[in-house]
Structures are given as structure tokens and as C-alpha cells.
Amino acid sequence: MATEGGQEVQSPLTVLPSMGIEDLRVNHMFKNKEELKSALSRIAIKKHFQYKVKRSCSLTFWAKCIDENCEWYLRARSSKTSSYFRVIKYKNFHSCSLNHKSTDNRQASAKVISDCIKEKIRDPKTNYKTRQIINDMRDEYGVQVKYNKACRAKELAKNNVRGSNEESYAELPAYLHMLKLSNPGTITRIEKDDDNRFKYMFLAFGCSLDGWKHCRPVVVVGGTFLKTKCGGTLYAACAKDGNNQIFPLAFGIGDSENDKAWKWFFKRLKEAIGEREEMCIISDRHISIKNAIAEVFPGIYHGICAYHLKQNLRSRFRGVHVQATFEIAARSYSVPEYDSAMAELRNINPEITTYLLEADPKRWARSFFPKRRYNIMTSNIFESINSAIEHARDLPITPLVEALREMVQDWFSRRKEAATCQFFDVTKWANDVMESKLDQAFRMKVQLTLFQIKRIGTPQMKLKKTASSLLNSKLNQDVLRKEEEKEFETMPSVVNT
DSSP: EEEETTTTEEOOOEEOSSOOOOOOTTTESSSHHHHHHHHHHHHHHHHHHHHEEEOOOSSEEEESSSSTOOOOOOEEEEEOOOOEEEEEEEEEEOOOGGGOOSSSSSSSSHHHHHHHHGGGGGTTTOOOHHHHHHHHHHHHHHOOHHHHHHHHHHHHHHHHHHHOHHHHHHHHHHHHHHHHSSSSSOOEEEOOTSOEEEEEEEEEHHHHHHHHTTOSSSSEEEEEESSTTTTEEOOOEEEEEEOOEEEEEEEEESSSSSSSHHOOOOHHHHHHHHHHHHOOEESSOHHHHHHHHHOOOOOOOOOHHHHHHHHEEEEHTTTTTOOOHHHHHHHHHSHHHHHHHHHHHHHHOOHHHHHHHHHHHHHTTTTOOOOTTTTTOSHHHHHHHHHGGGTTSSSSSHHHHHHHHHHHHHHHHHHHHHHHHHOOOOOOOHHHHHHHHHHHHHTTOOOEEEEEEEEESSSOOEEEEEGGGGGGGHHHHHHHHHHHHHHHHSEEEEEOO
């Protein structure tokens, strides 16, 4: 209430949000008492004073400075028909002692701090750490906040902005239903336990299922833990498209990486993408993945990630530098090259080759792999997906699934835009590879070699290679030409090869 000409006048009614308020006036209104208390507490810590609540009920709120001799006070009232609170009296003047001013402000509760920081964590990609909360509260408000209180404030702010985990699980079925309506061909599945609680979730976008038939038939799978208080594991299956880019196929959420969870995920994956000729699955050496693939995909070959095997070598055989030699053994195309690398490893330490042979070279060495792995020797494409959604792993389940949708949509949208600007007969990646090989080919020296067609019995043919050294002299060339003419004269027919 202000004064003008010796008479008290009231300020017009104004509804103020609890965020960003710098001052209070009579007739300011708030949506409820909690917003009023939050605004008042923020002013208190901003101006370095403390107050105590003298009276608080559903209709009235009365606060007074903690110093009994101070004149500052505020009164607000609510009507019986509304939850709004209106400031009816407010004396904004402090006469309190400096002894009552402290950096440990009683109004700086975890709830008030969460209101101060919630805008800074609204973007899930922002990694706002607890230590930053402590520093920001000190720099902006002059308040010292303990680490545990900052942690509680951060959790409250997350729940305020993103919703609680309980609310998110309740919203998930409706969200997945709308996702299927807006993305034709999308497959979703939720499984609950006997107590009607969430157990597993599966999601495969329709655009991923449509593009799978154009990808290389090598599926990379993996799991990563979630960082919410409910825990859990995110499963993912991905491949590579014709442009050598990561192609997400399906996602799942479960309790952990165990036999039952992986078996359930692979069953849903098989229903979604089926099986293809020459198809294989690549993963790390997790025993549950191995067991689930053997049961759900008995006809699909399971390969292991060469990078994880190399890391196991580094941890088992410390002080021995064999990673480069192992890479040669794993990535070589020919058996002799593999044998040479393994012989070198055996000379360094026979236990290394014993360990690698126990891991079964048919599962990690390209020269022995019964299917085509192309250039997918590791599960790094899954790790790339894991890195891309790192910011979302501490989100409640529904915002987490929304983050997965945004990632897939963003990737596919940018790839479509890039593809419309290309006019190659093949993908840009394939065209770049061929241009690189062509540049190398132009610098190569070509040596001609002559082949003879020999008849053995009838009607089969046999090729006999003539050494190029015979072509060094003109005499030898003439002799060779006469021999060929005689042979062609006696042959009833000739097949060009």
C-alpha cells in the first residue's frame, strides 16, 4: 500500500509468477499459497534477510521478520471460492540487526533452491552439475548451500520440470499409442508383471522397419544402464545403411541385462525385423546376450566385438603391447595373414593365443567368420547411439522415449535432405570410396599376362598360364603364336574367357 497526498491508495491487482519477481506490493496476487511462499523466500535470500511464519492456513498467510524488533511483515488472504492469494498488507522496511543476516539463510530450502535453478535444467542436454548449483547460489544470492541440499534441490527441480518417475510410467501407454498413430508401421509393446507393474517395453519405428531391408544384414545389439532412481537398462539394436551410417532398428527398456530380459527383447526384435539371408548379430561377450540369441535366433550366427576382446587382452595381460598385432589377426581377410599374427602373439605369450582360441576365432576373426561382417568388426555403432542419448539416460521413461524419437527423426530428416541433393548412382559414401580407389588405380602399373585355352578330353577346357618372361623376345612370341594356331586348328570350338 502506497501513500499519495496523505491518503493511502492501493496498487491495482496484479498476478505475478513466482519466478523472476523482484519486489512485492499490496494487491499482488499469486495462484496459490505455495507460489507466494516461494516468491517471498527468493526475495528473502536475495536481500539477505530471514522471516518466520506467524500464521498460515487455507485462508490467510502472515510472515514477520525473524528479528522481533524489525518492522517488516506481510499479510495475504485468499477468498473462500478461489485458491488465489492476495497481498493485503506489506511493510517493506527492515530495521533488524546485522546479527540476523547470514549466508546460511533459513529460507534457502531445497524447494526454494529448486525454483531458482529449474530453468537451467529444462533442456535435458544441459549437464547441470551439483557443484554448479552450489556455485551459482553463492554467486547470485550470496547463500552457502551444502552438497546434500543441492542434490535434493536438483532432484526436485527435475521432477518439477520433467515430472516424476511414477507419473512418467503412468503416461507411457498413452504416449506410445499416440506415437503409433502419428508414425504408421511403428511397433510398440509393454509387458507388466503379476502385480500390474511395468516390466518391459519395446519400440521399433515404422521408418526403421521400412529401411531395414536396404541395410547390411549385420545387427549390432547392446545395453546401457539408466540413471534414474528407478534404475533399469536401455536395450538397442542397430545396423548400417548403404551410406555407411548408423541405422537404429529398435529400442527396449527392462530391469537389467539378464537372460529373461534379453530373451524378451530378442523375441520382439524377431517379430519386428524377421530374419534375412546372411544375417548375423554382433555384440559384446555378455553371457545373457549369447544365451538369448542361441534360443531366439538359433539359425543366426553370433559374432563378438573385436574391440571388447582387445580391451580384455589389455586388462588380462598388463604390460604387454599386443593390441596392434591382435587387430591384424582380427581384421585380416586371409588365413595365412591371421596365422602369421597369431604366431607373433604366441611368441610374445602363449597364454594370449590360448585365451583368443577359447574365445573362438569364428566369432571374432574376419578370416574365419562364416558370414559377411563387412566392415562391422566392433559394436561401436551401438556405443555411438549410447553417446548420442547420454543426456537422456537420467530422464523419466516417457521423456526418455521422446528423446529417442527426436534423435531418430533428426538423423533421418537430415539424411533425406542430404540425399535429395545427390545425383550419384550409388550412395555418397560408396561413390567416395570408388573415387579413392580409382585415384589409386591410376597410379598403378599394369602387367599383361597371356592365357592359353587347352582342351582336355571333350568338351571341357583348361586354362594354361604362360609366363610373362617368354614375351621378352620377339622370337619367343612367334613360337608361342604358332603353337596357339596349331591348337586352335585342332579344337572343334573355342570359348572366350
